[in-house]
Amino acid sequence: MPKSSALEKASDPSDFRELGHFVVDMLADHLEKTQTDINYPVLSYRDPEDELSFWQQDFSSDSDIKDVFQYILEHSINVHHPRYMGHQVAVPALVSGLAGLISDVLSNGTGVYEMGMAANAIEKVVTDDVAKKIGYSIGDASGFLTSGGTLANLTALLAARKAKAPSSVWEQGHQEKLAVLVSEEAHYCIDRAARILGLGSEGIIKIPVDDQYKINTSVLESYYNKAISEGLHVIAVVGCACSTATGSYDDLNFLADFAEEHNLWFHVDGAHGAAVVFSEKYKHLVDGISRADSVVIDFHKMLMTPALNTGLIFKKAEDAYQTFEQKAQYLWDSQQTKEWYNSGKRTFECTKLMMSIKIYAILKSFGEKVFKQNIEYLYDLASTFAKLIKERPNFELAIMPEANIVNFRYRGVVALDTNAVNGEIREKLITSGTFYIVQTRIGGELYLRTTFMNPLTQESDLLALLAEIEHIAKALS
Ligand SMILES: *Cc1c(COP(=O)(O)O)cnc(C)c1O
Numbered sequence: 001m002p003k004s005s006a007l008e009k010a011s012d013p014s015d016f017r018e019l020g021h022f023v024v025d026m027l028a029d030h031l032e033k034t035q036t037d038i039n040y041p042v043l044s045y046r047d048p049e050d051e052l053s054f055w056q057q058d059f060s061s062d063s064d065i066k067d068v069f070q071y072i073l074e075h076s077i078n079v080h081h082p083r084y085m086g087h088q089v090a091v092p093a094l095v096s097g098l099a100g101l102i103s104d105v106l107s108n109g110t111g112v113y114e115m116g117m118a119a120n121a122i123e124k125v126v127t128d129d130v131a132k133k134i135g136y137s138i139g140d141a142s143g144f145l146t147s148g149g150t151l152a153n154l155t156a157l158l159a160a161r162k163a164k165a166p167s168s169v170w171e172q173g174h175q176e177k178l179a180v181l182v183s184e185e186a187h188y189c190i191d192r193a194a195r196i197l198g199l200g201s202e203g204i205i206k207i208p209v210d211d212q213y214k215i216n217t218s219v220l221e222s223y224y225n226k227a228i229s230e231g232l233h234v235i236a237v238v239g240c241a242c243s244t245a246t247g248s249y250d251d252l253n254f255l256a257d258f259a260e261e262h263n264l265w266f267h268v269d270g271a272h273g274a275a276v277v278f279s280e281k282y283k284h285l286v287d288g289i290s291r292a293d294s295v296v297i298d299f300h301k302m303l304m305t306p307a308l309n310t311g312l313i314f315k316k317a318e319d320a321y322q323t324f325e326q327k328a329q330y331l332w333d334s335q336q337t338k339e340w341y342n343s344g345k346r347t348f349e350c351t352k353l354m355m356s357i358k359i360y361a362i363l364k365s366f367g368e369k370v371f372k373q374n375i376e377y378l379y380d381l382a383s384t385f386a387k388l389i390k391e392r393p394n395f396e397l398a399i400m401p402e403a404n405i406v407n408f409r410y411r412g413v414v415a416l417d418t419n420a421v422n423g424e425i426r427e428k429l430i431t432s433g434t435f436y437i438v439q440t441r442i443g444g445e446l447y448l449r450t451t452f453m454n455p456l457t458q459e460s461d462l463l464a465l466l467a468e469i470e471h472i473a474k475a476l477s
Helices: 013-036 048-059 065-074 094-106 113-134 149-164 188-196 217-229 252-262 273-278 317-322 355-366 369-390 418-432 459-476
Strands: 142-146 178-183 204-207 233-240 265-269 294-298 310-314 395-397 405-410 438-442 445-451
Touching: 013 065, 048 065, 094 355, 113 142, 113 273, 113 310, 113 355, 142 149, 142 317, 142 355, 149 178, 149 188, 149 233, 149 265, 149 294, 149 310, 149 317, 178 188, 178 217, 188 204, 204 217, 217 233, 217 252, 233 252, 252 265, 273 294, 273 369, 310 317, 355 369, 369 395, 369 405, 369 459, 405 418, 405 459, 418 438, 418 445, 418 459
Parallel strands: 178 204, 178 233, 233 265, 265 294
Antiparallel strands: 142 310, 294 310, 395 405, 405 445, 438 445
């Protein structure tokens, strides 16, 4: 092969070194600008068709890879911006991004031990640490990392089915009509998981919520009894910690009692909010979590880790190993042995990213206290924002936030109806690139929704957001 062949160039260490320095400099410049220049956009919004034609043109041009990297940066949302207040994606601690670079270059598959010695061992260290924080007894509990809360919730419900269905669905297919109980405010992935499990709409029993959008505990028993009388076999109850739309924490102790009384699996979807186990100040929100059979916790939400990166932790390690009973002779000799280091026995994935090293890099650099500080700062910021909203007659707060999620809307007098005004406000904010917030429907009404993810967001940014909303609304009337 000639020295300049594409194949040789693709693995040239000196090109990698040179380009790597360029990329790190580019990102560092971007981060510096993000932190010092408030006019630097959160998002340079383009319509989907414009964006597509930009890349179609680029694809057929001879642009340099350095230009391409720069374009990707300019055409992507900037979650590091203090005025990014939208979806619940962590603003990654920068060191975890560097661990991600190592993961991508080394590309260990991690599903079996030799394909990720460090990653598998570190995975046990970090998931044991979370298990301890949840209050599980170490030795009995165990967990693993998997690709996202959606997949982790599905895996937890598979474990629930294995543990609580009267017959083995894995071997015989469905013999009974199975069902799970869950708040109507649960993340849509629970509904989707239950359908993938073959439960159908009948098998997803949605419990109404109270005025704080928490599962209404006073009606749970009657929904359960109704399901039983209709011939359903209820296998699990799922608690939200917290719900996605409003950040409401279900009463986990109540659900734990209920699960014990009816011999149900108790699963906690703590993708967003179980992270409070790291905070003395806020961990009361998940009182009772140690009684759950399984807990999902996204490191890529409140725990400063790049997406995707999710822990699924079981109170009893046994349960994790029984979910998937399959032979894969080329991977391991026996599915029966329960060694921690072949993570593929317990996960849906076969090949898996080296997720653990990104978490470990944060813990080793800053200690666990960085998680506590992040959570407390962001949850406190939401209380501050709620207070600012309540002080302003033109604004209405949906509910007092328990987490870092605040829903509100503009109620000042303008010509349009309230839903239309708030929809316009959100649209103008996004397309101007000044702030990024989202919207949600609560009781059919449109609300603006902010989630504070960036510890660099200040009270002054919150005041500026409210002022900007007033300004946009005035221009509409
Ligand atoms: C984000 C979220 C999910 C989904 O997790 P992904 O990591 O996005 O797949 C599930 N449940 C809750 C409560 C969430 O906040």
